[in-house]
Amino acid sequence: MTAAPEDAQARRAVAPVICYPNETLPRPDMALYAAARQGARKIDEVTVAPRDAAAFRVSAGQFFRITSVGGPQVGDLNLWNADDLSERFYSGKTRALHGTHLTTGERMWSGFPYLRPMATITTDTLDWYGIDGFGGSVHDVIGTRCDPYTGNLLSGVQYHHCCHSNLTRALADATGLSLQEAEPHVHDVLNVFMCTGFTRDTGQYFMKASPVRPGDHLEFMAEIDLLGALSACPGGDCSAEHTSDAAACHPLLIEIFAPEDDALKGWSSPPVNGYDRSHGR
Secondary structure (H helix, E strand, C coil), X not given: CCCCCCCHHHHHCCCCCCCCCCCXXXXXXXXXXXXXXHCCEEEEEEEECCCCEEEEEECCCCEEEEEEXXXXXXXXXXXXXXXXXXXXXXXXXXXXXXXXXXXXXXXXXXXXXXXXXXXXXXXXXXXXXXXXXXXXXXEECCCCCCCXXXXXXXXXXXXXXXXXXXXXXXXXXXXXXXXXXXXXXCCCCEEEEEEEEECCCCCCEEEECCCCCCCCEEEEEECCCEXXXXXXXXXXXXXXXXXXXXXXXXXXXXXXXXXXXXXXXCCCCCCCCCCCHHHHC
């Protein structure tokens, strides 16, 4: 290790600056969303089997809820514009705007050149967890998703029920794309119910047993027409590993709710980002 300079402590003591102050972000009208949700009726549901994934569709202004059923289970969520797969969830920018973990009132943002809210979290029954003594919290936008390529790289295993593979199959089934065509559209995820953080000494990404219990749920309002896919992670509650046929795994339930007509009167889907790209080329 390089010897520390004389002013090492002074350099370390420099106060941090938030990269993306978010006070000027467009704010969702949570009171309007809550009122619309109160009278909404359930119109569909999908059960995601353990170590598998399922796709679902939800229209702009509708709500979708992800619920733990049967036992502690985490899930990996992808979102796309239902009419244009090139517009998809951008976990990195969402992390930069909101922080490493999401909760009520925070949003899942799409990538460039769109950069607009895709979904807003309206209910989080695990919001009480906060940040624990290890620096862990719930619903992260840190991890990428468990995938067979990293498994092969680290341990030489050929495992076909990683979340990446599950999401690829679910997207292919929902769209009619081949697996080869679908795979490039699968992207970094919102790790629903997963409890994660970074170690204080080495800065490594860690996971620990999720605090989720049957009945806990995370609910969203769709800001645009969405195609979603959710994988029930093969690591179960991710207390020990996230690529396993031995971990106890459980299903996840996705429910879709449609508000009454005029419940969102005056609301409309957010437009795509207004940046004029012609000046940046």
